Amino acid sequence: MGTKKKAPLRVKSLTAGRPPMARPPKSISRKATKRLINSHHQLEKRRLQAVARNDKAAETAIAADIEALGGLARYQQASLQGQHHERGGDSSRVLMQWLGIDDNSKATASQPAAEKPSSLTSAPLRMLEVGALSINNACSASGCFRMERIDLNSQGPGITQQDFLQRPKPQSDSERFDIISLSLVLNYVPQHKDRGEMLLRCLNFLHEPGMVSADDTKASSTPATDDDIQKYFPSVFMVLPEPCVANSRYLTEEHLTDMMSVLGFDLLESKASQRLVYYLWVRKRPAPSFIPRFPKKELRSGSTRNNFSIVLQGT
Structure with a gap:
């Protein structure tokens, strides 16, 4: 009775014994990116308003809401996503x-x-x-x-x-x-x-x-x-x-x-x-010795306007 030949040793891929590699974070949709960034801006604005009022309870609560959104790291991920070529680059x-x-x-x-x-x-x-x-x-x-x-x-x-x-x-x-x-x-x-x-x-x-x-x-x-x-x-x-x-x-x-x-x-x-x-x-010109004040002043009316402003305190 002839000897039974052994099956050839099957060489496994080098990756077979490795743990799965970490996957990159999923892409955020444009709509979700905009919503996250806007929410972060609004919450941060409210947090600083609470700081100005010395309202510790409100500051803590708003900070928790910011963290629930993923904090500054999540905001930056959304901003980086916005830099992708398919988002305008x-x-x-x-x-x-x-x-x-x-x-x-x-x-x-x-x-x-x-x-x-x-x-x-x-x-x-x-x-x-x-x-x-x-x-x-x-x-x-x-x-x-x-x-x-x-x-x-x-x-x-x-x-x-x-x-x-x-x-x-x-x-x-x-x-x-x-x-x-x-x-x-x-x-x-x-x-x-x-x-x-x-x-x-x-x-x-x-x-x-x-x-x-x-x-x-x-x-x-x-x-x-x-x-x-x-x-x-x-x-x-x-x-x-x-x-x-x-x-x-x-x-x-x-x-x-x-x-x-x-x-x-x-x-x-x-x-x-x-x-x-x-x-x-x-x-084009050196820093002026006197800078006039540019206060927060309504320049356009309308219920659909936003409240973004830049204020120069002046000298």
């Missing part, structure tokens, strides 16, 4: 288009490579990105800027956890920036006076008009001699939800322009989409 791409550079540091179709701002890819321009959610946006990928990123709740390496309103003021020009990005930041600041304070603080952190970062990072600053550099910097890139400007009782584009003009900025570029408005404000 990264807002800094608009800035890159204004500068004549696309996501890959190439010229745009309307501006050939020979005509794009030649100094942008070689100059040591510094950008402070306030409210940064990612280190992979268009500005970071362009190679035009030495990036510094801050956010109230850092999402990982490359983003410093810091409140811009609490950031120590620069001690020298080497600590100042050529451009500050406030993309969907002002609308998240709950108090209208703090929004104005944020704009005022930009004057401290930007170079003076006509000056840009020096080649030597230890040097103070240098005059902007290139026409393209001089045209665009120093500046503030601002993005707001469209209703904040188009449908507010207390803020219109004209009112915002007047406010920025008082601070020494001229509007160089603007764009409006269905959901967002984009602005590039270039610093």
Whole structure:
């Protein structure tokens, strides 16, 4: 009786003995994203109002409601979801288009490579990105800027956890920036006076008009001699939800322009989409010795208006 041959040993896949990998969080629908962000904004506003009243019970209850929504981390996940290309993409791409550079540091179709701002890819321009959610946006990928990123709740390496309103003021020009990005930041600041304070603080952190970062990072600053550099910097890139400007009782584009003009900025570029408005404000004049007060004042009436406002306390 012949010996029975053994069945060949079946080699299992290396993955067979591994535990299942963690799955990435499910994508949030556009409707759910908008609802979560709006709810978070409203609750945070009510929480700060309770703090101002010294109402500890209300503050605790509202904080619990915010945590029930997933807290700041969930809010940021929704904001990151909004940056996906299918949701309209990264807002800094608009800035890159204004500068004549696309996501890959190439010229745009309307501006050939020979005509794009030649100094942008070689100059040591510094950008402070306030409210940064990612280190992979268009500005970071362009190679035009030495990036510094801050956010109230850092999402990982490359983003410093810091409140811009609490950031120590620069001690020298080497600590100042050529451009500050406030993309969907002002609308998240709950108090209208703090929004104005944020704009005022930009004057401290930007170079003076006509000056840009020096080649030597230890040097103070240098005059902007290139026409393209001089045209665009120093500046503030601002993005707001469209209703904040188009449908507010207390803020219109004209009112915002007047406010920025008082601070020494001229509007160089603007764009409006269905959901967002984009602005590039270039610093043209030094900080004024006197700043008039811009109070919360009704500019448009109507029951369907929202209450977004920016208040400058003045000097």
